[in-house]
Amino acid sequence: QVQLVESGGGLVQAGGSLRLSCAASGRTFSSDAMGWFRQAPGKLREFVLAISWSGRPTYYADSVKGRFTISRDNAKNTVYLQMNSLKPEDTAVYYCAAALHGVVTTTSGWTYWGKGTLVTVSS
Numbered sequence: 001q002v003q004l005v006e007s008g009g010g011l012v013q014a015g016g017s018l019r020l021s022c023a024a025s026g027r028t029f030s031s032d033a034m035g036w037f038r039q040a041p042g043k044l045r046e047f048v049l050a051i052s053w054s055g056r057p058t059y060y061a062d063s064v065k066g067r068f069t070i071s072r073d074n075a076k077n078t079v080y081l082q083m084n085s086l087k088p089e090d091t092a093v094y095y096c097a098a099a100l101h102g103v104v105t106t107t108s109g110w111t112y113w114g115k116g117t118l119v120t121v122s123s
Contacts (some may be wrong), residue, residue, distance in 0.1 A: 002026035002112055004096045009117030012086055013076030016121075020081040022114060032075035033099040036060075036108065038092035039116075040108075042118045043094065045104040051079065061101050088119045093118050 008020040020032070037051030049070045050059045058070055067086075072079040079096060094117055097110040104110070 002088075004098065004112055004114035006094060006114045006117040009094060009119045011120045011122065013083075014086060014088055014121055014123050016086050017082070017084045018086065020083070020094055020117060020119075021112075022079045023111075024077040024098065028106060029053075029077055029098050030085050033071075033103045034072055034079040035097050035099065035103065035110065036070065036079075037095045037097060037110075038090075038119075039091040039095070040089075043092075047075075047107075048082070048094070050099070050103045051097075052103060057103065061105075064080050084121070086119075088121045088123045091119060091121045 003025045005023050012018050031051050031053045033050055036048040037045050038048050039045040048061050051070045051072055067084050068083045096114040098112040099110045
């Protein structure tokens with residue numbers, strides 16, 4: 001059974017940092033693009049960033065450029081999201097996803113999804 005399990009969410013003050021992890025199991029994702037999406041209350045799920053199977057290139061939403069970075073460790077089947085300079089508008093449930101056919105910035109085309117981890121940024 002393929003699973004993506006996110007961890008590392010929590011409550012942080014504005015300006016703080018968090019590191020999310022996404023551990024994959026059930027198959028290897030070393031040949032697949034991996035990404036992070038987020039969904040704030042009352043809003044649609046939106047693309048945050050993604051990384052190709054090799055680690056380059058990476059793709060970022062404009063709202064997180066310069067603050068968030070994505071990385072992966074294929075040996076551990078894990079992808080990471082480092083979030084710095086967090087803002088209250090970053091509050092959302094963050095989802096990890098895997099794409100079998102390359103990076104797209106819409107939710108369609110991503111085959112596997114985790115259940116999400118909540119990030120709350122207080123002002």
